[in-house]
Amino acid sequence: MRGRKKTFAVTVSDSQRTELQRWLRSTTVAAGLARRARLILLLEEGRTYAEAARTAGLTIRNARKWALRFVRQGPGGLHDQPGRGRQPVFSPRGRAPSVKMACERPDKLGRSLAKWDCVELARQLETDGVVESISHDTVRRILENHKLKPWRHHLWLSPKVPRDAAFAAQVKEICTLYTRQLEAHEMVLCADEKTSLQPRPRKAETKPAGADNQPVRVEHEYGRCGALNLFAAFDTRSGKVWGMTAERKRQVEFIAFLEMLDRDIAAHITVIHVVLDNLRMHKGQQVQAWLVKHPRFVFHHPPVHCSWMNQVEQWFSILQRKRLVIADFANKAELAERLQAFIQEWNQVAHPFQWSTKSVAKIMAKCEPKEVPVPEEPAQAA
Numbered sequence: 001m002r003g004r005k006k007t008f009a010v011t012v013s014d015s016q017r018t019e020l021q022r023w024l025r026s027t028t029v030a031a032g033l034a035r036r037a038r039l040i041l042l043l044e045e046g047r048t049y050a051e052a053a054r055t056a057g058l059t060i061r062n063a064r065k066w067a068l069r070f071v072r073q074g075p076g077g078l079h080d081q082p083g084r085g086r087q088p089v090f091s092p093r094g095r096a097p098s099v100k101m102a103c104e105r106p107d108k109l110g111r112s113l114a115k116w117d118c119v120e121l122a123r124q125l126e127t128d129g130v131v132e133s134i135s136h137d138t139v140r141r142i143l144e145n146h147k148l149k150p151w152r153h154h155l156w157l158s159p160k161v162p163r164d165a166a167f168a169a170q171v172k173e174i175c176t177l178y179t180r181q182l183e184a185h186e187m188v189l190c191a192d193e194k195t196s197l198q199p200r201p202r203k204a205e206t207k208p209a210g211a212d213n214q215p216v217r218v219e220h221e222y223g224r225c226g227a228l229n230l231f232a233a234f235d236t237r238s239g240k241v242w243g244m245t246a247e248r249k250r251q252v253e254f255i256a257f258l259e260m261l262d263r264d265i266a267a268h269i270t271v272i273h274v275v276l277d278n279l280r281m282h283k284g285q286q287v288q289a290w291l292v293k294h295p296r297f298v299f300h301h302p303p304v305h306c307s308w309m310n311q312v313e314q315w316f317s318i319l320q321r322k323r324l325v326i327a328d329f330a331n332k333a334e335l336a337e338r339l340q341a342f343i344q345e346w347n348q349v350a351h352p353f354q355w356s357t358k359s360v361a362k363i364m365a366k367c368e369p370k371e372v373p374v375p376e377e378p379a380q381a382a
Contacts, residue, residue, distance in 0.1 A: 010043040010067055017041070019075050036066045036078040043067055097130045098142045102150045116150040118143070170303045171360055177273055177300060178236055178311070178355045187265065188273045190312040191233040191257075193249055194319070197339075198227045199329035206328045218326055225331050230339055231257040233274070234312040239350035241315060243343045245336040251286040258287075262294060275300050277307055309360075311353055318346075 012020070020037040023029045035056045042052035043063075053063035069077035101121060106113035113120060118136035125131050125139075143149065177188050202219035209216050229249045233242045244260055246253040265272060276282045278301050291297055302309040323342045329335040 010040060010071060012040060012044045016075055017044075032080070033078060036070075037075075039063055039066060040070050040078070095142045095145075097128075098125060098134075098139055099146050099148065101125065102143055102148050115153060118151075121150075167303050170301070171306065171309070174275060174300060174302050174309050175355075175360045177275065182237065183271075185268060185270045186273065187269045187271070188236045188275070189233045189261070190236060190275045190310050191231070192277060192307075192310055192312045192316070193254075194230040194232065194316050195249055196227045197230060197324065197335060198327060199225055199331055199335045200327040201225065201330050202328050206326065216326070218328065222327075228332050228335055228339075229253070232312055232315065232343075233257075233261060234315050235350075235352075236311055236355070237352055239352045240347050241343050241350065243339060245339060247332070249281065251281050251284045254281055255286060255290050258290060258294070258297065262297070270296050272297050273300055274298065275302065275310055277301065277310060278304055311355070314353055315346075 039056040204219040
């Protein structure tokens, strides 16, 4: 007849108590290890095995096992022994085809898929006879072990302009305009166009948000009544924005926008630096002729595919999120009026964007090291 199991005292030193308490506070320690640490601390307080096991979420049998390990090995005995748990069904050699297939385009293997997912990978492994049967969960675990996520994708752009000294000089020129101290007669504007803005009047009235987590409700169907183009310029030092809408985007409309800037900007500003992309509209003969008659306007063009350096693009992102994410305007006239109203409201609380050379440094690092001058780190824009 089996008798009652003997109990043994659990004593914890100061250093051991500190480590066990750290495990309890940590958000990265395994839950099982934290439960065992709680168990030992409860036993040290004088709790019975039944009370300590119930509080820590363990059985009495497991509580005795971990307490005995702690007495013999200290805190290290509370860790799981190596080799525990379910053994993998597929050997490393059997997992290799899954990893290899995930690193190849589906089209190369005769499948009409844009990307792999776990279900399609499992189906393809079975079709090819690599394995007799495999679940998508198993495929997911194999890919996680190799940090593979073939169902994800991101866009990138191969450079058309060589990353040479000329490229670095253009980048440094724009960065200097944004960061150096301007003279009293200088101004730096970032200008561009946001094109094809459609009013999209809805077939039913857009309803506001309501109680019980009711979101704004927008009718799915809408009418079409043309589109507008927004010409905008952003002052890099004050954050002020100038805007003009037009139905077409040509040199004529761009010159009309420049004329508006020329009238609105004070005469004591004798040098207006304008950062523009490399569209033909910004470099056409009509524009060049206009610049000859207005010498205070000086154009600066970032390298091709560096539109991220134009700060008005950041303002366009704000405009899209706050005003254009729901397109519901009766016609082009209302759209134009609402865009001007947004610009006026922005200018009441306008602020510049913080700009430093950290982002530029990543681009400069890809240039030819022997040909590229290393720019000094200027102070951030006010």
